[in-house]
Amino acid sequence: MKVLEEWLNMCGGCECSILDVGEALLDVLPQLEFVHIPVLMDHKYYGQTGEGKTLELPQADIGIITGGVRTEEHKEVAKEVRNKCKTLIAYGSCACFGGVPALANMHTKDEVFNKIYKTTRSTEPGEPPTIGIPPWTDRVYAVDEIVKVDLRIPGCAPSPDVFTDAVTALLTGKEFKLEEKAVCEDCPLKREKKAIAAIKRPLEPAPIAGRCLLEQGYLCLGPATRTGCGGHEKIPRCIAGNFPCRGCMGPIKWTGNQMVDMMGALATIGIDVKLIPDRLATFNRFVGGHNVLRPRRV
């Protein structure tokens, strides 16, 4: 099975998660023939012998895109991947929802460029660069806003187990489906279903070990977030690090809205959500594409 991989507006964590599959990779690799994957392989856009005049990628059975779309060149690459593969996977939360970089959608391009090139402390102010580099799109897009996507695998980064499961399903022609339930359902911490007084910021250790962090007052996006980050072991990964969930898997269902779900969950335990600082960016940290986050109107 031929595989074509591209990274767009990304951090490389998704690629690392694939390498983190470890020894199981040795079972999968012989069945996969990578035809293009910039992090591992020197295949270039413009043809082996160099006569190509347009950006061209090889044909493949599976295309994988990590990262959202931030530049006009990303758009072009996304379209070319779509044209050359039968099944397109949007891999990771940036490709699925825009991801953390889509927090930039809360600002205009001028605001961002002004900050980066004029007002950061160590920068000698100058005009933003424009020569020989692809221009920004008007905002960060999830991949499915640009091209049709066949399979979405969320996570920041996705669990290596999910990669292996998805590839194994594709190799054997079986259907691959993600669970539609909340992180809380796989969380080992104990809930007592008691109302809490107020939300605290995570500025000190939780007093009771082994007890639900939200019930101890620490904002946790578990109730509004799809489970699966913990892979086969199931234990949610931020919880494994003794920290509340920040929502990297996105909403429980594709059609869901993490912010609405979270506000509902908090309301049922008697919390005034208005008291939570920076809730727009906190509840939508990974899902700012699809026009979820926009510049504030002045």
Added chain:
Amino acid sequence: MSEVNLKMAKELVIQPVTRIEGDAKVVIQLDDKGDVMDARMHTLELRGFEMFCIGRPVEELPLITTRICGVCPWAHHIASAKATDGVFGVTPPPTGRKLRELAYLGDKVMDFILHFYILSGPDFVMGPDADYTTRNVIGILKANPDLAKKVIHHHHLAHQMVEMISGRRIHPVAAVPGGWTKPLKPEEKDKALPMAKELLDFAQFTMKLAKENIFPKYLDAVKSLAVIKTGFLGLVTPNGTHTFYDGKLRMMQPDGSFEDYAPENYLDVIAEHIEPWTYLKFPYYKKAGKLVMDPDNPVGVYRVNTLARINVSDRMATPLAQKELDEFRKLFGRPAQQTLLYHWARLIELVECAEKTVNLLEDPEITSENTRVPVKPRAGRGIGVVEASRGTLIHDYETDENSIVKDCNLIVATGMNHAAINMSIKKAAKDLIKGGKYDQGILDRIEMVIRPYDPCLSCATHDLPGKIAMRLDIVDAEGKIIDTLVNH
């Protein structure tokens, strides 16, 4: 060898650069004779973290800034946590600090294995003239399956060890303002220690393999390919010892003289310059007064990452690494300027990280449950500096009285090497392309002078991510493309 008549040729574009982290292209300008006039690397992305970190509660930044880079999330995580310590005015308990350092160094073991074997290794194991379909880790898997299996096993072992210590390896959460969330249980320590020891064996195996079978073949290239003369910057401990976690900034001049600075004073030492042709800025040595990226007469250019750290350090922190440093210095002096020596320096650091991981796990204090002090919101400023795998990394935050971020400045390692990478490319292009003659092996050799810096354009383009493939567009005087060559 495809030879092209370059009488009319003017510009070669190499895109994308591969086996680095992020997205870039190289443009080489040729004169009428087909000799190189100029060459530079354009970084093609910008994400704008310094903008959208503003307005966030500062304790969230160790979680948000990890997304600058999924290859080295630990560097951002730790630099960020240290900056938040400063904002809140606290010092983590000794065990909190040690656990941060343990996970950080464990992750470096993994990162250095990744770079040496998977990103750069194919150039050495398969050679620059090998076909692109085999010049990669899958090619190594076929050519030398035992070695490839060893690499994947140990890479994964480091992953498992860091995950056990921290709960989460990619985009970690355990370093928080005031310390570390997850005390290490004695039974976890008992499992991690043999893993660390196995990784130390593998680090020594790698060093031996490289010194016996890989470096000797490339010593000529080391001495001649893209050698430039620059300053170097890195962290050292108060007594001048090599460190990744904390210390003072040491700026070394090309002649080996140096000055030390408190990290809080970084703005006295470093300024960032903008060029119109790349999203990535150019940090340079501010006291030089200006930045000149002429490979023969640079001004204000310093380098970071492995070779820089090896150069600025008076000594390594552990005995096996010290032995390696002694041997290295005897061969190449101090400071060593040859770009390809980054690979060698990286392996000395691999040995040290593995040794230090073992030492930290053997420290009785490591399983103490006192890992974190509580913090309270306040107006503050914090500057966190660490040595990322790829060089010095600076996070600088200022908050309002509720500890909401008011200002944020990030200077990232790959940015600091940006000027030097450009000079190295120019030098290599000038040396390798003459009279309009080049082929795909030459193009890979030009990429080979980029890879030692292990550029992470994701980091650089937090402001940048990276992919490097190379494409040469040969353009006539009217700007029409007359031929294109792509390396694979």
